[in-house]
Amino acid sequence: PCLRAVADLGLRLVDVYVPWGVHELRAGELDLGQRDARKDVGAFLDMIAELGLLAIVRPGPHINAELTYFGLPERVVWDPACQAKGPRGAPVILPAPPRMFPVPSYASDAYHDEVTRYFDLLGEVLAPRCRRPDQPDAPVVMLQIDNEGALFFRDGVYDQDYHPDAIAAYRAFLRERYGTITALRDIYGAQARRESTPAHEGDEAADPAGEPAEELRFSNVLPPDRFAATSLDEMPYYLDWAAFQEQLLATSLGRFREAMRRAGFGDLPTTHNFPLAEDTTPLNAARVGEFVDLIGYDYYHRSSPETRASIAARTSELSVRSDARDVPAFACEMGAGYPPYFPPLDERDSMFTVLCALAYGLRGFNVYMAVERDRWVGAPIGPHGRKRPFADFWRRLCTAIEEVELHRLRREVPVRVLVPRVERRIARVMHAFGPASGALMAVMGQGPRESCLEHDLGTGYPLALAADDFRRTLEQALEARGVPYALVGGEDRDIAFHRARWVVCATGGGFSDVLAQRLADAAARGIRVSLGPHDRRWDGSLRPLAQDVLEGSGIERIQGSSATAVRAAVSRAVEALDLPTYSCEPGGVHAAVHASDDGEASVVFVVNPTSEHVGARVALGVDAEWRDLLGEGGTTSSAGVLEAAIRPRSVRMLARRG
Structure with missing residues (x-):
């Protein structure tokens, strides 16, 4: 049944x-x-x-x-060889109802077996x-x-995973990333944690007294167990752990x-x-x-x-x-x-x-x-x-x-708000509330500004907040004009430019050379590309640039996160690119248009997340009759404006007649 x-x-x-x-x-x-x-x-x-x-x-x-x-199985979660480990070697307990338990390690070979x-x-x-x-x-x-x-x-x-198999995988990750111990030492300096271990072939000998060796080796490096950076040149150590x-x-x-x-x-x-x-x-x-x-x-x-x-x-x-x-x-x-x-x-x-x-x-x-x-x-x-x-x-x-x-219709999103992966790693490594992770804070409606350390590390501005503040301001400006946009991640590089006409990179000043080249190539193909609120000064590990491929690329710089500067950038792009705008009244109401292959608007969603009944007006730019697919009555758009009554906390799904 x-x-x-x-x-x-x-x-x-x-x-x-x-x-x-x-x-x-x-x-x-x-x-x-x-x-x-x-x-x-x-x-x-x-x-x-x-x-x-x-x-x-x-x-x-x-x-x-x-x-x-x-x-x-209970026997698996209680097997020490399968358990994820905290930085002091203790099992990592998940306080989940009806019974808390030690979680498995994704690195544990015993667990995978x-x-x-x-x-x-x-x-x-x-x-x-x-x-x-x-x-x-x-x-x-x-x-x-x-x-x-x-x-x-x-x-x-810094919650997990410090399982021995994870530490071994972390060291292999660093060896592949840096190639030589000299390169690792040049980047990490003296700050990296390490343990006393027998020397491996190709590494320097350990201190015979059993104390930690003075020099860092791939075979003794340990990941960070807390955030302790005081300058930007110390950040690669923490960002590498997040990347691992x-x-x-x-x-x-x-x-x-x-x-x-x-x-x-x-x-x-x-x-x-x-x-x-x-x-x-x-x-x-x-x-x-x-x-x-x-x-x-x-x-x-x-x-x-x-x-x-x-x-x-x-x-x-x-x-x-x-x-x-x-x-x-x-x-x-x-x-x-x-x-x-x-x-x-x-x-x-x-x-x-x-x-x-x-x-x-x-x-x-x-x-x-x-x-x-x-x-x-x-x-x-x-x-x-x-x-x-x-x-x-x-x-x-x-x-x-x-x-x-609906699967044949497309919501065109010509604007992409691109957040480099390093920004998300920065927010993780500079999270201020320990086991109350960024995910938990986000579910409660808190972002980096509410949950990250405000250290500037010598940059002159809170490193973990700059890009996110800019992103929020940009999204508000786009929504105020009704411009369709999509958020994209920095490592989704090719995807970021798929069908895009304007790509805005929200950056605190650092992202990878690969992403920089993609941005330069996109600009060369005629895609409008903008950076804000800061110019690129570092690579994806926040190391100084020897040369920036963006120089001379014609990429627009949006300096700062002020609403005035960001709104002006949006207005310039709308005018230059003739971007679609579906502005809505009253404020707080939003619309999303889905079109057929010929570009004709076929389905419109009108979203009212507020607690009030509203009479919505949406600037569609087309005149047509519309029917509610879920049975709440029809409406029309005339003089390019669709009018629809919408209940509180609801969405209307309207299809074009004919």
Whole structure:
């Protein structure tokens, strides 16, 4: 009954968890229906196929799902060899209900060995049901690798991972990055932590008294355990640790993917879900994308002006990246309900969130949870398949999306606000609140200005705040004019320029030579490129430049973050490039236009995140009749202006008639 109810809503795929800890009887033995019919994963997948549905399978190893130990076997989380370590060697504890536990290390070879054995056992049931050329009717068409891989939410840069295997990987990372110990010493100086170890071939000998060697070696260097820099030349030591954590997570997901392949899962497309506040975590989309086919986001938001801005920023970045990679912008988890120990999210919050995300470019979503389960409140379908009133919204939404073929429409975003990766690393390494990480602060609505140290390190301005202050001011100026824009990350370099007409790089003064060359090349191709609030003075590790490729490139400099200077830059770009503007009245209302291939506006989303009923006016520039796809009545646009009444905390999805 539950699967039929899912199909009745217009959903085509079923997302299926396989919790390792639930199925494991003992090390090396799983119950996949042999003892408990409720655990028969194969039979469930066969039932999905019989109903004409397809499946996305989430075998973990970590799945969360509000399960005890996040679905991992108890014996694994309590194995010291598998546990992530803090800077003093203690296990890293996640205080998650219903029972706190020590989290695994993404670097631990022992943990990866356990995962590989689990996947091998699971492959006996899953492999025959994974679609491939010789199994064209198999139901499983996609695999999710792990879950919200941000170090189990203990993602403060000095929180973890100091596991011995992580330290070994960190040293290998530095050796590859710098090549010679002389180069490392030149950059790190005397500040780097180190341990006393036997000398390795090619390294200087350790002090015979057992004290730490006076000179730094690849074999004794230790990562920082706190932020202690007092000048800019000390920053590479901290930024390298942040960059290593990004590589560790990406390569660990790659190891999981390879283990799945060897277990017989084949070459199915893979996905990984980024959590809320993903830009504050060590998850680097450009690097994860080397190992995962489709990066999706999780959406759990209240309806408010602040969350509207967050959804817009997150989704525009996801949409532009996905479009450039020719994959759909996908929400791996689109909240329909909430866990009982979350702040409550009502149905209006869920409706606002999904419609707002669609407005800013989302093209697919997993209704999470569509069917009620343990430790979940508010699913649209009950545990025995009864559709609750909330289910009707999802049915109407799926019908509307199919009717207008939303996947064929495009929201043009000619402006890109580019944030170099080093800015996100600076915010992580200069975070002021320790284990209360940047991600936690961001979920509470706090950015770098509210959560980072204000040290200038000799620059004359707060290094961690400059780019973010500029970005916020720029986004406000763009939204005031109704100019569509997307936020993009610095390591998504090629993606940043895909279909762009104006690229604005928000920088405190440093970014990589590769990004600088991309900006210069874009300017040479006729793309308008601007920098602000500071000129480039350093590379991506904040080391002084020997030569700047941007010199003579004609790139515009926007000096400072004042609203006056930024608004003037926006006005110049709008006039010079004839950028589209969809200004809205009253303030606080926003519009997103989606056009067909011929450029004709086909669907308009009008977003009212405020707590007031409003009569909105949107400068569309076209005259037409519009119908509400969710049944709230039609409207018209005349003299280029669309008028629509909008309820508080809601979004209208309007389709052009004819």
